[in-house]
Amino acid sequence: MASSSSSDSTAPQTPQLRKDSVTNRWVIFSPARAKRPSDFKSKSPINPNQQHQQQCPFCIGHEHECAPEIFRVPPDNPDWKLRVIQNLYPALSRDIPAAEEGNHSDSGRVVVNGFGFHDVVIETPVHSVQLSDLSPREIGEVLVAHTRRIKQLMSYDSIKYVQVFKNHGASAGASMSHSHSQIMALPVVPPAVATRLGSMKEYFEQTGKCSVCESNSKDLLIDVSAHFISIVPFAATFPFEMWIIPLDHSSHFHELDSEKAVELGGLLKLVLRKMSLQLNNPPFNFMVQTSPLGDNASQLPYSHWFMQIVPQLSVVAGFEMGTGCYINPVFPEDAAKVLREVKVS
Amino acid sequence: MASSSSSDSTAPQTPQLRKDSVTNRWVIFSPARAKRPSDFKSKSPINPNQQHQQQCPFCIGHEHECAPEIFRVPPDNPDWKLRVIQNLYPALSRDIPAAEEGNHSDSGRVVVNGFGFHDVVIETPVHSVQLSDLSPREIGEVLVAHTRRIKQLMSYDSIKYVQVFKNHGASAGASMSHSHSQIMALPVVPPAVATRLGSMKEYFEQTGKCSVCESNSKDLLIDVSAHFISIVPFAATFPFEMWIIPLDHSSHFHELDSEKAVELGGLLKLVLRKMSLQLNNPPFNFMVQTSPLGDNASQLPYSHWFMQIVPQLSVVAGFEMGTGCYINPVFPEDAAKVLREVKVS
Ligand SMILES: Nc1ncnc2c1ncn2[C@@H]1O[C@H](COP(=O)(O)OP(=O)(O)O[C@H]2O[C@H](CO)[C@@H](O)[C@H](O)[C@H]2O)[C@@H](O)[C@H]1O
Ligand SMILES: Nc1ncnc2c1ncn2[C@@H]1O[C@H](COP(=O)(O)OP(=O)(O)O[C@H]2O[C@H](CO)[C@@H](O)[C@H](O)[C@H]2O)[C@@H](O)[C@H]1O
Numbered sequence: 184m185a186s187s188s189s190s191d192s193t194a195p196q197t198p199q200l201r202k203d204s205v206t207n208r209w210v211i212f213s214p215a216r217a218k219r220p221s222d223f224k225s226k227s228p229i230n231p232n233q234q235h236q237q238q239c240p241f242c243i244g245h246e247h248e249c250a251p252e253i254f255r256v257p258p259d260n261p262d263w264k265l266r267v268i269q270n271l272y273p274a275l276s277r278d279i280p281a282a283e284e285g286n287h288s289d290s291g292r293v294v295v296n297g298f299g300f301h302d303v304v305i306e307t308p309v310h311s312v313q314l315s316d317l318s319p320r321e322i323g324e325v326l327v328a329h330t331r332r333i334k335q336l337m338s339y340d341s342i343k344y345v346q347v348f349k350n351h352g353a354s355a356g357a358s359m360s361h362s363h364s365q366i367m368a369l370p371v372v373p374p375a376v377a378t379r380l381g382s383m384k385e386y387f388e389q390t391g392k393c394s395v396c397e398s399n400s401k402d403l404l405i406d407v408s409a410h411f412i413s414i415v416p417f418a419a420t421f422p423f424e425m426w427i428i429p430l431d432h433s434s435h436f437h438e439l440d441s442e443k444a445v446e447l448g449g450l451l452k453l454v455l456r457k458m459s460l461q462l463n464n465p466p467f468n469f470m471v472q473t474s475p476l477g478d479n480a481s482q483l484p485y486s487h488w489f490m491q492i493v494p495q496l497s498v499v500a501g502f503e504m505g506t507g508c509y510i511n512p513v514f515p516e517d518a519a520k521v522l523r524e525v526k527v528s
Numbered sequence: 529m530a531s532s533s534s535s536d537s538t539a540p541q542t543p544q545l546r547k548d549s550v551t552n553r554w555v556i557f558s559p560a561r562a563k564r565p566s567d568f569k570s571k572s573p574i575n576p577n578q579q580h581q582q583q584c585p586f587c588i589g590h591e592h593e594c595a596p597e598i599f600r601v602p603p604d605n606p607d608w609k610l611r612v613i614q615n616l617y618p619a620l621s622r623d624i625p626a627a628e629e630g631n632h633s634d635s636g637r638v639v640v641n642g643f644g645f646h647d648v649v650i651e652t653p654v655h656s657v658q659l660s661d662l663s664p665r666e667i668g669e670v671l672v673a674h675t676r677r678i679k680q681l682m683s684y685d686s687i688k689y690v691q692v693f694k695n696h697g698a699s700a701g702a703s704m705s706h707s708h709s710q711i712m713a714l715p716v717v718p719p720a721v722a723t724r725l726g727s728m729k730e731y732f733e734q735t736g737k738c739s740v741c742e743s744n745s746k747d748l749l750i751d752v753s754a755h756f757i758s759i760v761p762f763a764a765t766f767p768f769e770m771w772i773i774p775l776d777h778s779s780h781f782h783e784l785d786s787e788k789a790v791e792l793g794g795l796l797k798l799v800l801r802k803m804s805l806q807l808n809n810p811p812f813n814f815m816v817q818t819s820p821l822g823d824n825a826s827q828l829p830y831s832h833w834f835m836q837i838v839p840q841l842s843v844v845a846g847f848e849m850g851t852g853c854y855i856n857p858v859f860p861e862d863a864a865k866v867l868r869e870v871k872v873s
Pocket of ligand 2 (some may be wrong): 510595710
């Protein structure tokens with residue numbers, strides 16, 4: 184309504200609440216928050232590669248220090264490019280029985296055996312190489328390793344959902360600095376996934392459209408390739424959060440073929456480099472947001488997988504923990520404009 | 529079933545998933561995770577009071593550097609004990625119109641004006657004093673300030689929920705080191721609150737009982753006073769998470785009277801001191817979990833307020849962001865035993 188006094192931003196300058204039609208989450212956009220002072224010393228930027236190759240179990244030549252290997256690329260080659268291994272400290276165990284039909288509850292308490300799989304993908308043999316240093320083809324190979332492992336895990340009926348994610352940098356939760364991602368196979372459909380599917384379904388029933396297909400809009404666009412777009416979502420939970428979305432409506436990440444994986448690798452590399460240049464190499468997480476394994480694509484006309492990339496710029500604190508509602512000081516239109524304009528050489 | 533080989537822990541040593549009947553959240557309990565190494569340098573413990581009193585706007589004598597005061601205790605006294613003030617960088621604005629009936633949505637996007645209130649409670653005039661340094665009576669006065677402010681905010685029909693929370697220490701999100709808490713009044717019932725109420729309602733309908741009343745059990749108990757108990761919840765989202773629960777079934781925090789506030793202050797002081805002694809003075813958050821304002825107590829036989837206290841020991845990373853499911857390396861029975869046994873002099 185009232186035109187903003189400064190800047191060419193299209194975003195309003197008063198706070199606004201937005202509800203994401205995919206995640207079903209309320210987010211408070213509040214530019215004034217960005218200006219608040221802090222009397223704590225600022226967090227140090229991330230220090231990758233704090234460990235010498237000699238001490239890192241993920242480095243080439245240290246395979247014996249790792250939990251068992253699941254597969255490597257290329258196969259049977261001591262000069263591997265990537266390895267998928269078991270996590271030595273798994274959150275879930277592949278060695279206990281899966282829960283029987285229904286949850287055994289004792290005095291009204293709901294408990295399920297912690298059956299599941301927890302794997303690590305070592306994305307490069309070299310300690311000093313980061314994911315965004317790899318070529319689009321090599322990043323594509325990492326993504327194909329994820330899909331290949333998901334397809335193996337699908338053979339277990341009791342596995343309901345597989346979460347692929349990456350932690351980069353200590354304040355994004357990483358405990359290991361060697362470039363890696365993780366794959367967790369769960370015996371339940373986790374709450375955020377159930378909520379997301381419910382929200383997408385509701386949107387589909389109300390509009391006849393897919394909420395992810397609809398999230399593409401000019402003011403939120405970062406970049407495009409032949410089969411993918413990268414955007415800042417309309418109700419981004421976190422400042423400079425980015426999504427990469429396949430343009431073809433597709434419910435499951437693991438259906439990605441190797442050619443498109445290379446293209447996706449190229450777009451992922453681009454947005455990671457834009458983010459690093461603009462935000463001074465921040466710690467970040469990425470998460471693949473896909474559909475539960477039991478459901479096949481034709482049952483899910485409303486579901487569309489995407490990749491979520493979140494730079495770690497702010498701390499989740501009491502308000503967010505209490506309410507599940509997030510405060511984002513950067514309007515998505517502004518973040519998208521900034522990221523669109525970052526020049527990557 | 530199989531007896532555990534070491535320790536006198538009553539908790540199982542294989543991973544387990546538990547669903548909290550209050551928050552409706554799945555949590556993975558995984559003791560093996562606690563042992564994983566990290567090659568990042570460990571986070572430094574919190575440094576309170578990094579700023580001199582001369583530069584802190586929350587210190588006594590610096591009232592003119594703050595946003596306007598709402599009230600102080602004692603009233604009209606330059607020698608105040610606590611002040612409730614407006615947040616100078618509010619996430620929501622009290623100066624814009626509240627949303628009209630229904631959300632105005634443009635091209636299927638749900639947007640609400642960011643109307644609301646965001647206040648700060650300065651808990652002590654002295655920079656070096658922490659909440660747990662105050663006497664039970666003084667902590668009670670802080671809690672009464674919270675309830676008094678909520679009662680003022682209830683007069684706005686468009687305010688649906690009030691979140692009281694505290695951030696202590698930089699890695700728990702605090703930007704100011706002077707002891708304070710915050711009060712945010714929201715024009716929507718936030719998602720975690722809606723989920724919690726739905727879960728409590730379902731439990732009540734299935735069992736005829738209140739899920740919070742039922743969360744009291746001997747193996748999870750930390751301490752008791754005449755009208756309150758402190759426990760580790762059965763499916764604690766975070767390691768060493770603690771809840772303080774009023775023994776009388778009561779839906780709204782703001783109905784706390786000043787006598788019980790002093791008793792609650794004493795129990796809060798005790799558990800904060802136990803936590804600090806056991807966990808080396810960690811950063812922490814506390815959140816009051818109450819009911820929406822419109823609903824009166826008789827409409828909410830299933831709802832019961834409590835206070836949640838979370839030491840900041842681990843980082844929420846890709847898995848948690850993707851799934852909404854948490855990994856907790858400490859079984860609640862073990863955390864409760866440890867906290868029960870910490871001697872506070
Ligand atoms: N020799 C070896 N062989 C095989 N595996 C090895 C190994 N040495 C270490 N590992 C495993 O390698 C993984 C490295 O993972 P990350 O650095 O991404 O974070 P981590 O899982 O520790 O925790 C982060 O991510 C999780 C999930 O989001 C959060 O719960 C947590 O708080 C956050 O710190 C660890 O899971 C570890 O168990
Ligand atoms: N002179 C002055 N007068 C009045 N108020 C003043 C002031 N100077 C500063 N303030 C306000 O005082 C508050 C201090 O709050 P905290 O230290 O608890 O964390 P903050 O709200 O900054 O962010 C943390 O909590 C929020 C909510 O959980 C998270 O979104 C965020 O990421 C996390 O860092 C700030 O909100 C600030 O705006």
